[in-house]
Amino acid sequence: MIYLKLLLEFFKIGLFAVGGGLATIPFLQELIDKYGWVTPQELVNMIAISESTPGPIGINMATYVGFETAGILGSIVATVGLVTPSVIIIVIIAHYFMRFAEQPIVQAGFYGLRPAVTGLIGAAGFEVAKVSLFKLQKYMATKKILDLLDIKSLILFGILMYATNKFKWHPIIFLIAAGVIGIIFKFG
Amino acid sequence: MKELWELFIVFFRIGAFTFGGGYAMLPIIQKEIVDDKKWATNEEVIDYYAIGQCTPGIIAVNTATFIGYKNKGILGAIFATVGMVFPSLVIIIAIANFFMHFQDNPIVQHAFAGVRLAVVALVVNAVVRMWKTSVKDIVGIIIFGLTFLIIAFTKISPVIVIILSAVLGIVLNLKKATER
Numbered sequence: 001m002i003y004l005k006l007l008l009e010f011f012k013i014g015l016f017a018v019g020g021g022l023a024t025i026p027f028l029q030e031l032i033d034k035y036g037w038v039t040p041q042e043l044v045n046m047i048a049i050s051e052s053t054p055g056p057i058g059i060n061m062a063t064y065v066g067f068e069t070a071g072i073l074g075s076i077v078a079t080v081g082l083v084t085p086s087v088i089i090i091v092i093i094a095h096y097f098m099r100f101a102e103q104p105i106v107q108a109g110f111y112g113l114r115p116a117v118t119g120l121i122g123a124a125g126f127e128v129a130k131v132s133l134f135k136l137q138k139y140m141a142t143k144k145i146l147d148l149l150d151i152k153s154l155i156l157f158g159i160l161m162y163a164t165n166k167f168k169w170h171p172i173i174f175l176i177a178a179g180v181i182g183i184i185f186k187f188g
Numbered sequence: 189m190k191e192l193w194e195l196f197i198v199f200f201r202i203g204a205f206t207f208g209g210g211y212a213m214l215p216i217i218q219k220e221i222v223d224d225k226k227w228a229t230n231e232e233v234i235d236y237y238a239i240g241q242c243t244p245g246i247i248a249v250n251t252a253t254f255i256g257y258k259n260k261g262i263l264g265a266i267f268a269t270v271g272m273v274f275p276s277l278v279i280i281i282a283i284a285n286f287f288m289h290f291q292d293n294p295i296v297q298h299a300f301a302g303v304r305l306a307v308v309a310l311v312v313n314a315v316v317r318m319w320k321t322s323v324k325d326i327v328g329i330i331i332f333g334l335t336f337l338i339i340a341f342t343k344i345s346p347v348i349v350i351i352l353s354a355v356l357g358i359v360l361n362l363k364k365a366t367e368r
Binding site: 014015016017024049050052053054055056057058059060063064067068072075076079082083085086087089090091093094095097098101104105107108109110111112113114115116117118119120121122123124125126127128129131132133153156157160161164165170171172174175177178179180181182183185186187188 | 210215234237244247258269273275280281285295301304305314318328329335339346358360361
């Protein structure tokens with residue numbers, strides 16, 4: 001029964017993949033070795049598509065593998081499997097967290113955790129900046145500092161930094177505007 | 189029922205416009221959840237991220253579940269999570285069905301090159317905002333700096349960093365408390 005297998009396998013991934021969407025990749029590779037649901041080449045394409053389409057990367061991957069394996073129902077089953085452990089675990093934690101949030105030891109823990117999470121998200125932003133502001137590949141080929149910088153991207157980035165601080169619009173507006181500008185001025 | 193529906197809609201919007209995983213959704217969460225709906229404070233959102241990072245599962249889903257549960261119990265958790273996941277299902281099925289060479293399309297590539305820049309700008313703003321509520325003293329600055337360097341430049345797992353920073357927070361704070 002392919003649906004039950006998908007549900008169980010993705011439930012397992014949801015239960016054991018700690019640290020977000022990209023942490024599911026090693027588990028998916030294991031699945032491929034075990035069942036041959038998709039080829040390794042397809043998996044690489046799926047990662048690229050999951051990263052460049054909206055939505056959490058882990059969900060996109062589960063939907064994709066489920067669809068390629070067993071159609072629309074397969075994608076739903078794989079996604080439900082992936083999400084269910086999270087929902088159960090977080091509901092339990094949330095229940096107790098609200099009761100213990102005021103405890104000094106919990107507060108002391110979060111005193112250390114909050115700056116760490118800020119640093120973590122800063123590093124995630126830095127990763128995106130690396131691939132979108134700089135042209136590392138071109139620089140590696142020519143070794144010219146000027147080739148490292150992508151002037152067009154830097155200009156748009158500067159405008160976006162200014163605009164996002166100046167106007168408190170919904171972030172979606174900036175995302176769409178930047179996409180349209182990207183198409184008009186042939187970015188990338 | 190109206191509030192459950194609202195949870196679904198808000199997280200649907202977040203799911204539909206999050207490019208690049210859980211961290212990239214922070215600016216939209218700050219706008220929709222903290223500023224507009226006031227379902228959680230900025231500090232609470234940071235705490236949910238911390239918990240989501242070191243518990244199993246997708247961080248985006250963990251955060252949605254947390255905010256949903258806090259506001260409308262278990263049903264709220266389910267509505268928020270389904271809302272978050274729904275756009276992915278629709279978009280990926282459409283892509284898998286109709287656009288096998290989706291990411292090779294030049295128009296798509298140009299658009300994403302632009303969108304990525306907006307993501308960087310939005311994440312920088314989000315981090316500045318988080319900094320104001322989370323970094324209170326020199327210890328905070330050091331933890332922030334170390335975490336940034338470790339995650340950006342080494343292969344060390346974020347889970348280890350998160351756990352160590354919590355332990356550090358407890359040790360330093362309890363020491364301060366016993367000195368008093």
